[in-house]
Amino acid sequence: MAETLLEVSGLSRYFTVGKRKTLKAVDEVSMTMRRGETLGLVGESGCGKSTLGRTIIGLYEPTAGTVRFDGATVTAGRHRELALRMQMIFQDPYTSLNPRMKVSDILAEGIDNHRLARSTADRSQRIVDLLESVGLSQEHANRYPHEFSGGQRQRICIARALSVRPDFIIADEPISSLDVSIQAQVVNLLQDLQREMGLTYLFIAHDMSMVRCISDRIGVMYLGSLAELASSEDLFAKPLHPYTRALLSAIPIPDPKEERGRRRIMLKGAVRSPIDMPPGCKFASRCECRKDICLADAPRLREVEPGHFCACHDV
Amino acid sequence: MVITQNSDQRNIPLELFAPESADSLEMERISRVHQSAIYDGWIRLRKNKGALVCLAVLIILTLFAIIAPIVSPYAYYQTDYMAKLNSPSSAHLFGTDIFGRDQWTRVWYGTRISLLIGLCAAAINIFIGVIYGAVSALLGGKVDAVMQRIIEVLVGIPSLILVILFMMALPPGIWTIILALSITGWVQMARLVRAQILRMKNMEFVLAARLLGTGTWTMIRRHLIPNTVGVIIIQVMFAIPSAIFTEAFLSFIGIGLSEPQASLGVLINNGYSVLRGSPYMLIYPAVTIVLIMVCFSIVGDGLRDAFDPRMKG
Ligand SMILES: Nc1ncnc2c1ncn2[C@@H]1O[C@H](COP(=O)(O)OP(=O)(O)OP(=O)(O)O)[C@@H](O)[C@H]1O
Ligand SMILES: [Mg+2]
Numbered sequence: 280m281a282e283t284l285l286e287v288s289g290l291s292r293y294f295t296v297g298k299r300k301t302l303k304a305v306d307e308v309s310m311t312m313r314r315g316e317t318l319g320l321v322g323e324s325g326c327g328k329s330t331l332g333r334t335i336i337g338l339y340e341p342t343a344g345t346v347r348f349d350g351a352t353v354t355a356g357r358h359r360e361l362a363l364r365m366q367m368i369f370q371d372p373y374t375s376l377n378p379r380m381k382v383s384d385i386l387a388e389g390i391d392n393h394r395l396a397r398s399t400a401d402r403s404q405r406i407v408d409l410l411e412s413v414g415l416s417q418e419h420a421n422r423y424p425h426e427f428s429g430g431q432r433q434r435i436c437i438a439r440a441l442s443v444r445p446d447f448i449i450a451d452e453p454i455s456s457l458d459v460s461i462q463a464q465v466v467n468l469l470q471d472l473q474r475e476m477g478l479t480y481l482f483i484a485h486d487m488s489m490v491r492c493i494s495d496r497i498g499v500m501y502l503g504s505l506a507e508l509a510s511s512e513d514l515f516a517k518p519l520h521p522y523t524r525a526l527l528s529a530i531p532i533p534d535p536k537e538e539r540g541r542r543r544i545m546l547k548g549a550v551r552s553p554i555d556m557p558p559g560c561k562f563a564s565r566c567e568c569r570k571d572i573c574l575a576d577a578p579r580l581r582e583v584e585p586g587h588f589c590a591c592h593d594v
Numbered sequence: 595m596v597i598t599q600n601s602d603q604r605n606i607p608l609e610l611f612a613p614e615s616a617d618s619l620e621m622e623r624i625s626r627v628h629q630s631a632i633y634d635g636w637i638r639l640r641k642n643k644g645a646l647v648c649l650a651v652l653i654i655l656t657l658f659a660i661i662a663p664i665v666s667p668y669a670y671y672q673t674d675y676m677a678k679l680n681s682p683s684s685a686h687l688f689g690t691d692i693f694g695r696d697q698w699t700r701v702w703y704g705t706r707i708s709l710l711i712g713l714c715a716a717a718i719n720i721f722i723g724v725i726y727g728a729v730s731a732l733l734g735g736k737v738d739a740v741m742q743r744i745i746e747v748l749v750g751i752p753s754l755i756l757v758i759l760f761m762m763a764l765p766p767g768i769w770t771i772i773l774a775l776s777i778t779g780w781v782q783m784a785r786l787v788r789a790q791i792l793r794m795k796n797m798e799f800v801l802a803a804r805l806l807g808t809g810t811w812t813m814i815r816r817h818l819i820p821n822t823v824g825v826i827i828i829q830v831m832f833a834i835p836s837a838i839f840t841e842a843f844l845s846f847i848g849i850g851l852s853e854p855q856a857s858l859g860v861l862i863n864n865g866y867s868v869l870r871g872s873p874y875m876l877i878y879p880a881v882t883i884v885l886i887m888v889c890f891s892i893v894g895d896g897l898r899d900a901f902d903p904r905m906k907g
Contacts, residue, residue, distance in 0.1 A: 338801060338804070358804050358806070358807050362805060362807035367801075369798040375798035375799050377821070380816070380820075388803060388816075392806055393807060436802070439806070443807075
C-alpha cells in the first residue's frame with residue numbers, strides 16, 4: 280500500500296495580471312501521494328487550491344515543476360490519454376453539467392470517447408450501473424440536469440468522473456455548495472466508492488472538520504505554498520505551523536466546557552496580495568512568532584518529524 | 595384557536611413520534627416533472643400572452659404577404675389611369691395610388707419584400723456573425739485580438755454612411771439592399787456569439803468534457819453550439835425588424851428600392867407625398883410596419899425570458 284501514485288515536485292503556476300504583474304497562484308509545491316489514500320487540501324479562499332488541482336490534472340500548463348503520475352510525466356492538455364487515469368469533480372454542480380444534454384449522454388461521453396462499451400446494450404448497462412453506484416436510478420437517465428437538486432447533480436458529476444474508471448480523482452470542494460445534510464451523504468458516497476474501487480482522492484475543501492473525517496493526510500496551503508503536510512492525527516494533535524494552529528483554533532468544539540477554556544488565535548493583519556510578493560515567509564505579516572529571518576528568507580517545506588512536513592523557521 | 599391547537603399538540607401520545615427516515619433516496623426523490631429544455635421554454639413562452647398574440651399577428655401578416663398578392667385580381671405594377679387616387683372601396687380595399695395601382699395588392703406585396711429583406715439580411719448576419727464570433731473566441735490570442743480590432747473599426751464608422759455608400763456604388767435592387775444591410779449587421783451577432791463561447795470555454799462542464807478526452811469538434815458540436823442557439827435565436831428576432839426598419843428608412847429618403855418595386859418604405863414615401871388628399875395611402879403601410887416592428891420585439895423579449903436559464907424560477 281506504500282506505492283507512490285502521484286509525485287508533484289516544485290510545481291508552480293503563475294498568472295499574468297494587468298501589465299507584467301505576476302500572480303503566483305501556486306508556488307513551488309512538492310508532495311507525493313500513495314495509491315489508495317485521501318489527501319485533504321485546506322486553505323482559505325484564493326490560496327490556490329483549485330489552481331493546484333487543475334495544474335496537476337493538466338488543465339493548466341505548469342509555469343515550473345513536474346507532475347508524475349504512476350511513473351509517467353503528465354503533459355498538460357493530453358486529456359485523451361490522461362482521461363482514463365485521473366478525473367475531477369468540480370465545486371459547483373450547477374455549472375458542471377451541460378444543460379442541453381440528457382443525463383444518459385452526459386454519463387456516456389467518456390465511454391464513447393474511449394470506446395469502452397462493446398455494444399449499445401453494454402453502453403446502456405454501464406449507464407444504469409453508474410447511476411446505481413451513486414444512488415440514483417435508471418429512470419433518471421432520460422432527464423435533463425435542471426430537473427435535479429444540487430445533491431443529485433453532484434452525484435451525476437461523480438458518476439461521470441467514474442464512467443472512465445480512473446484511479447485518481449481530484450474533488451475540488453465537491454460539497455461546499457451543498458446543504459449540510461446533503462454534504463454528509465455525498466462524503467459517505469465518496470468514501471464508499473473509494474473502498475469499492477480503490478480510488479485515490481485529492482480532496483480540496485476549506486472546512487477543517489469535514490476534511491478531518493475523510494482524509495488520511497492533510498495539506499495546509501497558504502498563498503500558493505504548502506505550509507504544513509501531515510497525517511490527520513498528527514496535524515490535529517500536534518500542529519506545528521502557526522497558520523495551522525490558528526486554523527485549528529477556529530474549529531468549534533462540541534464540548535462547551537472545553538470550548539470555553541481554550542484560547543482562540545485571532546489572526547491579525549490582512550492576507551497579503553499574491554501579486555508581486557516580496558521575499559520572505561508569506562505568512563510573516565500575520566504571524567505571532569515572527570523573527571527577522573522570516574522577512575528575509577522564505578522557509579522551505581522540510582520533514583520535521585517522520586511524515587510530518589512543515590515550512591516554518593520557528594520549528 | 596391557537597391555544598387549543600397548542601394543547602392538542604401537547605396531548606399527542608409519545609408513541610406517535612417516530613424518527614424521520616434519513617434515507618437519502620427518499621429525501622431526494624422530490625424532483626421536477628420531466629421536461630426537455632425546449633419544451634420547458636415553450637411552456638414558459640405560452641404563459642406570456644402578449645408574446646403569443648404577437649406571434650400570431652406575425653404569422654397572419656406573413657400569410658397575407660405570401661397569399662394576398664397571388665389571389666388579388668390586380669398585379670402590384672398594374673396601372674389604371676381611370677382610377678387614380680380612389681378612396682378605399684369594395685373594388686380596391688385600400689384604395690389606389692396616383693397611377694391607379696391597387697393599394698391592397700401593393701401593401702401586401704411590399705410587406706412580402708420587406709419581410710424578405712429582413713429575413714435574408716438576418717440569415718447573412720447569422721452566417722457571418724456566428725462563424726466570425728466562434729472563430730475569434732475559439733482561436734483566441736493574436737487572431738482574436740486582430741478580429742476584435744476589425745470589429746471596432748467597423749463599429750467606429752457610422753453604419754448608415756457605409757450602407758448609403760454601398761447603395762450608391764451598386765445597381766439598385768433588393769439584393770443590393772440586403773448586401774448593404776449585411777456589411778455591418780453581423781457585428782452584433784459576432785460579439786454576442788464570441789462572448790457566449792468565451793464564457794462557456796471556462797465553464798466547468800466544458801472543462802469536465804475536456805478531462806473526459808472530448809476532442810475539439812465534438813466539443814463545438816455537442817457543448818458549445820447547443821448552448822449558443824438561444825442567444826442566436828433571440829438576436830435574430832431583433833435583427834429582422836432592425837433590417838426592415840433600415841430598408842424602410844433608405845426607401846423613404848429615396849435611395850432604396852425604386853418604382854414599380856414596392857416595399858413598405860417605398861409605400862410610406864409615396865403615401866407621404868399625397869398625405870393631404872389621401873391619408874389612407876400612408877396609414878395602411880405605416881400600420882403594417884409598426885405591427886411588424888412591435889411584434890418582433892415583443893416575441894424576441896418573450897423568447898429571451900423563456901429560454902434564458904438565469905430566469906428559471
Ligand atoms: N485564470 C486565472 N487568471 C488569473 N488569476 C487567476 C486565475 N485563476 C485563479 N487566479 C487567481 O489565483 C489565485 C488562486 O485561485 P484559486 O481559484 O486557485 O483559489 P482557491 O484556493 O481555489 O479558492 P476558493 O476556495 O475560493 O475556490 C486567486 O488569487 C485567483 O484570483
Ligand atoms: Mg477553488
